[in-house]
Amino acid sequence: MATELKSVLVLGATGVIGQYIIRSLIEAQASFDRLAVFTSPSTVEKKAKEIESLEEKGVQVIVGDLTNQENVLKAYEGSDTVISCVGRNMIKAQIDLIRWAEESSPNIKRFFPSEYGTDIEYGPESVFEKPHQAKLAVRNYIKSSIRRVEYTYLVTGPYADLYIAKLSQNPCLGSFDIEEKKATLLGSGDDPISLTTMNNVGKLLVAALRNPTASRNRALRVNSFTTTPKRILAEYERQTGTNWDVSYTSLDDLKKLEKNAWESGDSLAAIYTLRRIWTEGGTIYEFTDNELIGMHPEDLDSLEDAITMAISSNGQEAFRSGDL
Incomplete structure (x- = not known):
């Protein structure tokens, strides 16, 4: 049985989809022991009001460099789940983030890579599609190298x-x-x-967290x-x-x-x-996994x-x- 997921760290919480995901997590805050976001100094400066609002709602804000191992490992402390909402330009950087969790952060039990789109392994032609290559690299790394950290790919289709x-x-x-x-x-x-509406992406992710066994080590195909x-x-x-x-x-x-x-x-x-x-x-x-996670x-x-x-x-x- 999958471990209960109660302490959540969000990467990219002020981005395109991250803002909807963190909003849903805040609305469901009673289900979690801790909510935190890891963000850059430039984001804190440029999006000061958004960051202040998160803090006022009880979200812990951790500031650092997403490409710096020491910063990331420090941010991982106290969390059991990492939810990545990084943009397309940072997809491959998740390989290091997952590796650091696997090798140096035994408290991290589950990693949600930034997916939120087409199931990149659904059809035989998917492996050749240019926009899929970075996400495929992340999935391939998880298959070949990750043994302890669980994963969930939340496949939502287009927004x-x-x-x-x-x-x-x-x-x-x-x-x-x-x-x-x-x-x-x-x-x-x-x-x-x-x-899938962006608002529902957040709700579906919360449902996946609340159903850790159903969402463990698989792609969840969901939609509105x-x-x-x-x-x-x-x-x-x-x-x-x-x-x-x-x-x-x-x-x-x-x-x-x-x-x-x-x-x-x-x-x-x-x-x-x-x-x-x-x-x-x-x-x-052929089917969606909405009802599998209670939606x-x-x-x-x-x-x-x-x-x-x-x-x-x-x-x-x-x-x-x-x-x-």
Whole structure:
């Protein structure tokens, strides 16, 4: 049986998804003995209000360098669980973080690497996808070298908040512009996609912590709902009370754009690949693990909820780092 997970350290708590995860952990604080975050001096300076707010809510803030072994080991003291929310540029750095936990921090029982996206080992083609390589390196290291520390990969699929948003850098990658009432749908528009709101990512992670045996040493495939681009558009039209202007980017065109993006060094190349994977059905699994960790449909946001939130915020921009 897996060890009870009660003392949690979060890395990247003020980042794109980290802020939602730490919020859910704070809301469930009664379930834990200790909540802490490890952050850099520059973050403390640049995000002083956010850090102060965390401290006011009982979160211990530990400051240091994520690439410094001594700093990290000091931060690990007093925790049994590490939740990594680091961004894509720091994914491979997790190998050292996991190694240090395995070799030098016997109190660390479980590590949640930064996943929160497509299951990178689900299909036979996954191993060749360029955006998957850093996460695959982390998983391969865990398989080959980790024996004591348990792990959980929380696989959420794309963030609903960003998939249903405006993508101004290149709308042909799929975009829902609330202000202009314009949408670009990917594929046929009928291709299913599994989405998770960022708020639900936090709730699902807390559920995984509360069910340590069910979540032990595995990829948990979870989501808020499954839908299609056409259903997203229909819900926008229903809630805004107007018909939208609609265009399409076919799967073949998306593949061509993806190829050109990588060849030209386009900074959005990884997003082209991910959105092609999603349009091909790369987030549609035989089943989800929601109920395995005690999460039921009524506990999670629906498509209607996600659209309502998007409209109330006037459409969150699908910015680059978050869309990965």
